[in-house]
Amino acid sequence: MAERTNSWSLGTALRGMFARKTIDEQTWTDLEDALLSADFGPDIADAVVTDLRAKVDRYRTTDPTDLQRMLRETLEERFTRLDSTLHLSNRPAVVLVVGVNGVGKTTTIGKFAKFLTNYGRTVVVGAADTFRAAAVEQLATWAERGGASIVRPQQQGQDPASVAFQTVERAQRDGIEIVLIDTAGRLQTKSGLMDELGKIRRVIEKQEPIAEVLLVLDATTGQNGLAQAEAFIQHAGVTGLVLTKLDGSAKGGFVLAVQEKTGIPIKLVGQGEGIGDLTGFTPHVFVQNLVG
Secondary structure, three states, X not given: OOOOOOOOOHHHHHHHHHOOOOOOHHHHHHHHHHHHHOOOOHHHHHHHHHHHHHHHHHHOOOOHHHHHHHHHHHHHXXXXXXXXXXXXXXXXXXXXXXXXXXXXXXXXXXXXXXXXXXXXXXXXXXXXXXXXXXXXXXXXXXXXXXXXXXXXXXXXXXXXXXXXXXXXXXXXXXOOOEXXXXXXXXXXXXXXXXXXXXXXXXXXXXXXXEEEEEEEEEHHHHHHHHHHOHHHXXXXXXXXXXXXXXXXXXXXXXXXXXXXXXXXXEEEEEOOOOOOOEEEOOHHHHHHHHHO
């Protein structure tokens, strides 16, 4: 495989390949190397190349621009097997945000609030990660930047489920449309963490149905980050994934790899540090940016 540098991007690698005059064996080698370098993983990279070889043979083409179009179509078809739509039609629509500490969960909530307020929605954030006072303050800062109000614990160490209850109650009372509940990312045991999330769910569901459970993953940690999040995937009723710190060119393959491995759709992607750098996941647009 070609040496990977900090400036490497899938789009650049593919543009060079598709600018050649014909499709030959070197094309297939370079394409597989490029997909592996972009974190598609060996299984997906092999499947995509095998599929494209068959299409090239079927249509008897040697034109690299045909291959570029076929690659876009193949990737888009795989991305769209799962529904990336956010289901937020309930009023209030309650969203649990889960994930291990350090993935950018708190900042993601602020960015998601901004994303929603940009569409004219009113948002309240519940600080149900009550074990770390610093987490509450950080969340309050990001909620304010995102244009959302916040419900804080009334004392440090308050039962997280009671904070979640008060947040939904606030939304019901004030007619706030969207509720985002922050949750703890680390306790002494996985079972303790899942028990806490289960309690939060039960308390909320006595008031309102839960619209989404969004799991935040750090794209830069790749498969390691996915392994850390397995307990959430197995036990937390996750309905959608949020990828943070995503360099769309260099790490784009991880988006497909994580979706296919978990069977859970990507619903939001964060590609920068700014308050406006979180967007809904649109497979067609993503593939166009990825492949060119």
